[in-house]
Amino acid sequence: MQTLCLKTVLGDLTLFEHDGKIMALDWGHGMDAPRVTDCAPLCQVAEALRRYFKSGQEEFIKLPLEAHGTAFQRQVWGEMQKIPPGQVKTYGQIAKILNSSPRAVGTACGANPLPILIPCHRVVGQNGLGGYSGGDGLDTKTSLLRLEGYL
Known part of the structure; x- marks a missing residue:
């Protein structure tokens, strides 16, 4: 490697x-x-x-990325890759698409091996930002969303 x-x-x-x-x-x-x-x-x-x-506007979809995870995690990560810069979806919205639960989506977000490239920072809670395990946590998520013009 x-x-x-x-x-x-x-x-x-x-x-x-x-x-x-x-x-x-x-x-x-x-x-x-x-x-x-x-x-x-x-x-x-x-x-x-x-x-x-x-x-703040780069899209990473065509890069040579290979994220290893469960089938469900890869489904969640695929949905995250569809969210354009400057936009967000809630854990619940992704859960509905995948016929799952918001908590399971959040767990898959936390397991993302390619943060930023697979934009888990664009997934938010129904009533706020939710969590973020990369960098300095929510401060990093806020900075990324601000960079993209969402906040």
């Missing part, structure tokens, strides 16, 4: 690549993982993230 660390306005992000696919995005600087600077998928996704942090 190769990595690339990227400095952003919300702190360091580390991308993890395997077999040409981005498998994970972690908050912080991945100190123990092997580094690379010439891996095309890593460079492609890093450049998309740089554009995103400048405009």
Whole structure:
């Protein structure tokens, strides 16, 4: 597995690549993982993230992403990828689409291995932002939604 660390306005992000696919995005600087600077998928996704942090409008749907999870988690993540920048859906709206419960959707959001790229920050509670497990929690979610012009 190769990595690339990227400095952003919300702190360091580390991308993890395997077999040409981005498998994970972690908050912080991945100190123990092997580094690379010439891996095309890593460079492609890093450049998309740089554009995103400048405009808030980048869509990541065509990037070489491969999120591993249960069938249900992948369904939830697929629904999240349909939410355009600057818009949100509630946990309940996604649950209704998938004939599930809002709590199950929230759990799948929390298991998302590719935050920002699979935009779990665009999923909110019926009466507020809900939760966020990446970065500094709700402060990070608020910052991402503000960057996209939602807040």
